Amino acid sequence: MLRLEQGLLLECGQHLAPLDIAYRTYGTLSAARDNAILVCHALTGDQYLGDTHPLTGKPGWWSRMVGPGLPIDTDRFHVICINVLGGCMGSTGPRSIGPRGEPWGTEFPPITIRDMVRAQALLLDHFGIERLFAAIGGSMGGMQVLEWVATYPERVFAAMPIATAPFHSAQNIAFNEVSRQAIFADPEWHAGRYWAHDAVPARGLAVARMMAHITYLSEEALTRKFGRRVRRDPKASAGSTPGGTIGTASLFGEMFEVESYLRHQGSSFVRRFDANSYLTITRAMDYFDLSAEHEGDLSAPFRGVATRFCVVSFSSDWLFPTSQSRLMARALNRAGVNVSFVEIESDRGHDAFLLDEPDLDRTVRGFINGAAEHAGLKAAH
Ligand SMILES: CC(=O)SCCNC(=O)CCNC(=O)[C@H](O)C(C)(C)COP(=O)(O)OP(=O)(O)OC[C@H]1O[C@@H](n2cnc3c(N)ncnc32)[C@H](O)[C@@H]1OP(=O)(O)O
Ligand SMILES: N[C@@H](CCO)C(=O)O
Structure with a gap:
């Protein structure tokens, strides 16, 4: 866990200090610091993506995806997973002690997906990682991936938003x-x-x-x-x-x-x-709308962006349906961004991204390896 005494100025105008950022890393950061992959977790996930969860005793939520020889190969990449701002696994959130000397509770300031991303950027600054090789995440993790590129376009080489949307729908x-x-x-x-x-x-x-x-x-x-x-x-x-x-x-x-x-x-x-x-956190998801500052134009935040995208959806996901991913892919396309779009056939609904879906594994592996080749990353460190 990293404590930053300077804190963070939130979008709502409140200054949150100190700021605790709880994280886990897997694999080794290269000397050039060019092999970092940020995996962003969903609504109720946390930083324990690859190792045993301390509360449940179960394997990490993406331990089938991240590890030596796995699609996100920790023999090659340095993977970082951060408990989101507002969470309850060590990062500053409503359970943290607030200015009254007791847990913030409902007085915890409203946060946004951008606030979460800006907190994550402070951790990367601390590690001296100027640019992520990739940002990957499903559901609310995908919102963070999109926000990462919208906020720090020069800091993400490749982005994979999975089972997500450019704004939270009325139904959600x-x-x-x-x-x-x-x-x-x-x-x-x-x-x-x-x-x-x-x-x-x-x-x-x-x-x-x-x-x-x-x-x-x-x-x-x-x-x-x-x-x-x-x-x-x-x-x-x-x-x-x-x-x-x-x-x-x-x-x-x-x-x-x-x-x-x-x-x-x-x-x-x-x-x-x-x-x-x-x-x-559910409120932060509700606030999410990439086009809000651009009069409804979803492509505006991505004009001139060099990040390579692969947008992924699942055919049976009715919470974040393929139509919303397609909307995102089209907006990126209009912005002139290098984007591919994959709809994976699955009848397991939204949580398919957490399950054993070989097509997802192939898509993740293929996108990462292709981007690594394009970036000129060495095959193994
Ligand atoms: C994305 C992130 O960032 S992390 C957040 C994701 N993690 C979670 O959401 C955790 C909770 N969610 C789940 O368990 C999800 O269902 C998944 C997608 C992660 C796992 O899916 P699956 O592997 O298909 O497991 P499934 O949904 O069948 O649930 C299995 C559990 O239900 C229990 N269960 C199955 N059938 C029954 C039943 N009839 N009655 C009672 N319990 C049952 C199993 O015993 C098992 O319990 P356990 O998890 O305590 O061991
Ligand atoms: N089941 C996952 C995905 C929700 O979007 C979670 O609880 O975080």
Whole structure:
């Protein structure tokens, strides 16, 4: 973790100091500092992309993509992954101690994707990395990749935004709002000061995740995984499930596998994430609109940019659909940027970028190796 006492002036005008930036690195930085790949994480991800997660004990979220000999080859590249500003895994966020001497909570300033990127740039400055060889990320990670090039065009040689969009759609803002309202409705929310009550709005946060998780999958994926299979809930007879009983049979005496799965996703999420971080980061996604300062012209931020792009989408992603990636690719094309566009056939929905998708592996490997050749990077360090 790096602490920068000078802090960061946020887009909202507030000055956040000190600034903590939590990160992990994989592979070795070359003497010329020209082989750095920044991998940007999504909404609930964190810096543990390649090694065991300290809270869950599970492998890092992209350990199948990043490592020796893998598509993002750490024998060759120096990979950096940074917990976003506003997060809850060590970077400054709502859990950090604010000016009142207690956690910021809901008083944490509103942050934007650009603020996240500017915080990341400070870490790279600290490492003496003037230019990234590549920036890669999915979902909100892809928003950061786009913002990186829009804000620091000379600092990114190659960019791969995956399963993302140039602005957050009305539908996605709507889903985020439902998640947030679930948190607010939890009696343990305590107006965001739950820590002072030794409480956690666990039910609200779990429901928020359950709802959001549905949007990360597809109808086909849910049907394949669970269909209409049912399991008996062992707790039902103890009356611990919601609802009443009808005669001798309990209304919720059995549950569909998909219900059980969502409850599991909700409860495991609560163990690794903070509700105020969830609010802060979902809001940052909602604010994201690359064309906002350019009267709706999406190509304007990219005119004259030398970065090579590969824009990637998944055919069954209805949260960040291919149409939004295509819009981005066309805007880059209009701006005269070197851009390729790949739609990967998958029926696994938005979270396909986290899963074993050989076509994604081939696309990532091909783009990186092609860009490395173009950059004149040595085959191995
Ligand atoms: C991108 C970033 O920056 S990182 C953020 C990404 N990480 C996450 O989102 C973590 C949570 N998300 C997930 O687990 C996602 O589903 C994925 C995409 C990462 C993993 O997908 P998959 O490998 O297909 O796993 P799947 O969705 O089937 O979930 C498996 C889990 O559900 C549980 N499960 C499966 N079926 C059931 C069921 N019927 N009832 C209860 N639990 C069930 C499994 O036991 C397993 O639990 P575990 O994760 O505690 O070991
Ligand atoms: N499931 C991933 C992707 C969401 O966009 C996450 O929770 O971060």
